[in-house]
Amino acid sequence: MTDSSQSIATTRRAYRLTPADRGLRLQQVREAAPTPGPNEVLVGIEAVSLNYRDLLVLRGELGPVREGLIPLSDGAGRVVATGVDVTRWRAGDRVAPTFYRDWVVGPYREAYGPSALGGGDTDGMLADLVVVPEASLAPVPDSLSLEEAATLPCAALTAWQALVVRGGLAVGDTLLVQGTGGVALFGLQIASAFGAKTIVLSSSDEKRERATKLGAFATVNYRTTPDWDVEVRELTGGLGVSHILELGGPDTFDRSLRALAAWGHIAQIGVFTGFGPHSNLMRLQLINGTIDGINVGSAEQFEAMNAFLAEHLIRPVIDRTFSFDETQAAYDELASGRHFGKLVIRL
CATH class of the missing domain: 3.40.50.720 (NAD(P)-binding Rossmann-like Domain)
Known part of the structure; x- marks a missing residue:
């Protein structure tokens, strides 16, 4: 495993979903940090964003969710360390994981469904350190901040596939x-x-x-x-x-x-x-x-969209940014429908 010149944290902050009287609830935890495998990348997540899907997951309206699941599909950050077989990324690269971990190229397959981040059985982005397969990352355009990039994996790519790809x-x-x-x-x-x-x-x-x-x-x-x-x-x-x-x-x-x-x-x-x-x-x-x-898109489509956004200087519309400790308030704001654009949580 390769890493940056700074020491790698041995613990991480995260939110996990636990049973509640109605649906699920958010529980903040501090736990051992994950370690990347040979073809995986350890990413320090600096910002995440909310989608309506995340509200449905919290309410228990999208089917069974593994107890203790880390929610949220969308995030962006910097590479902290890489597995021994990783060739594309190096420490410090700005990256965003794609919504479907296993949908890298080509048309969608039903087998990719369970790999959707932050739902069902696959942990998501609401943690300050996450491990992601090398092929499931896209570079963040230089024109965007990491908070802006954190809004792209679901909402932006959904619009892109709907209008451009399909x-x-x-x-x-x-x-x-x-x-x-x-x-x-x-x-x-x-x-x-x-x-x-x-x-x-x-x-x-x-x-x-x-x-x-x-x-x-x-x-x-x-x-x-x-x-x-x-x-x-x-x-x-x-x-x-x-x-x-x-x-x-x-x-x-x-x-x-x-x-x-x-x-x-x-x-x-x-x-x-x-x-x-x-x-x-x-x-x-x-x-x-x-x-x-339309159900989001692949890592290949994500990269093509990011290049288009950079070429046309398109910047995401962020309504409001919350701190990590204000995560429940961010969910509440999403449920209110008052927002214009995206809600972001800074880690």
Whole structure:
């Protein structure tokens, strides 16, 4: 094992999930630090970020979770030490682990599912030292801080796969995003860089104004305009949008179908309104539309996206940063829905 000139800590701080009366609870621990195997890297995590998935895991709404699991999929830091067979990384490199530890290249396989960090049985990033396979790391662009980089592995890569890898986003396309969370705002930023126009749905006029400053072509308040699909079609000259990041789930899907243009593309991503769609998909067939189920992306896609973000000087939108001891408060803020962009915890 190789390491930096400084001594390597023998203990680490972490949060682990333990049973509670309802769902799970966060328990802060200090424990022995992990040691990298021959093809593994020890990373000192300096920042992590929260996703809606993390809230569902804490609530026990995403299926069984191993007792004592370290939560959170997204983090960034510096290489502290490397296993004897590691050739790509050296101490001090700025890196971010990919969401699916085992999805490195090529199309997704169901076998990769259990390797998703911070859920089920695979420990995540909410610790100041973690061990990651060499192939499951991506370099952090020089243009981004580690706090900014910590927002990328899930939300940004989800938007990237939805719009670029699977959606074929192009100049002149139109995009509809629901809300102003991480995936939505990354979608807006990526679309703007491609020369596409984005319409943002939000119930907050203040957030709509911020989205406009970030580059939104138009915004719609879905509370005061419950028939937002009609408004979206009017904003697009009656055609509808060519891409939709469907983040709401069953309660928004029918309107998304009506807001979609012929030959349009829906990226099914979110479950904010619950699980299990109840939509009639006949319209999708009639307009020759497509639906892609989107579940983050590979390490290869992560690197390609990072290069694009650096080239176009795209910086993640961070709403608020918390300390390690304020982790529960960060979860509470996520549950409140008040945030615009990402919530970050600094380790």
